[in-house]
Amino acid sequence: MEVAFQRVDVEADLRRLRDFDRKVFPAADVFPSSYWRECDVYWLLADGKRVGCCAFQEEPEGVLAVATSGILPSWQGLGLGRLMKSWQLAFARRHGYRRIVTECRAGNVRMIRLNESFGFQITQTLPAYYLEPEEAGVRMELAL
Numbered sequence: 591m592e593v594a595f596q597r598v599d600v601e602a603d604l605r606r607l608r609d610f611d612r613k614v615f616p617a618a619d620v621f622p623s624s625y626w627r628e629c630d631v632y633w634l635l636a637d638g639k640r641v642g643c644c645a646f647q648e649e650p651e652g653v654l655a656v657a658t659s660g661i662l663p664s665w666q667g668l669g670l671g672r673l674m675k676s677w678q679l680a681f682a683r684r685h686g687y688r689r690i691v692t693e694c695r696a697g698n699v700r701m702i703r704l705n706e707s708f709g710f711q712i713t714q715t716l717p718a719y720y721l722e723p724e725e726a727g728v729r730m731e732l733a734l
């Protein structure tokens with residue numbers, strides 16, 4: 591399998607991003623177009639197919655926020671989420687960020703364990719951060 595990360599032209603690919611998001615996340619967690627436009631977005635290509643997507647936002651003081659990480663359901667469990675996380679850390683280091691932060695649903699055990707395996711720690715619980723179903727969020731951080 592050949593894999594590659596490819597920067598997304600958000601304006602040109604908005605429809606594709608929205609379709610992808612709907613396949614990976616519950617309806618309430620799908621990003622509006624306005625939010626995609628604020629992000630630096632990358633496809634994960636496997637054999638040329640768009641199987642994963644992640645997005646960054648820059649925060650002050652050398653902090654890179656990972657706004658989303660998703661792998662298409664039929665491609666999950668193959669190690670591609672781990673590959674994407676590893677690439678995100680390499681990307682952050684390569685661009686001189688000092689800290690990487692991310693948030694997810696408190697019940698998203700898979701994502702939390704994956705982050706923890708790279709050394710991320712939960713730094714904050716955000717009550718009722720997500721809707722439908724209402725759920726707390728957790729903020730996780732890793733010093734680079």
Ligand SMILES: CC(C)(COP(=O)(O)OP(=O)(O)OC[C@H]1O[C@@H](n2cnc3c(N)ncnc32)[C@H](O)[C@@H]1OP(=O)(O)O)[C@@H](O)C(=O)NCCC(=O)NCCS
Pocket residue numbers: 614615657658659660661662665666667668669670671672673693694695698700701703704707
């Ligand atoms: C979270 C997500 C990105 C992980 O990607 P993935 O390709 O499925 O994960 P990987 O195959 O790389 O596995 C990563 C870890 O997840 C866990 N995992 C994988 N498949 C699993 C399964 N079927 N059941 C339970 N845990 C599983 C394992 O602990 C694995 O760690 P390991 O490498 O030590 O075995 C993916 O499941 C996803 O897109 N989920 C929906 C979107 C989401 O919740 N995104 C995060 C919030 S932004």
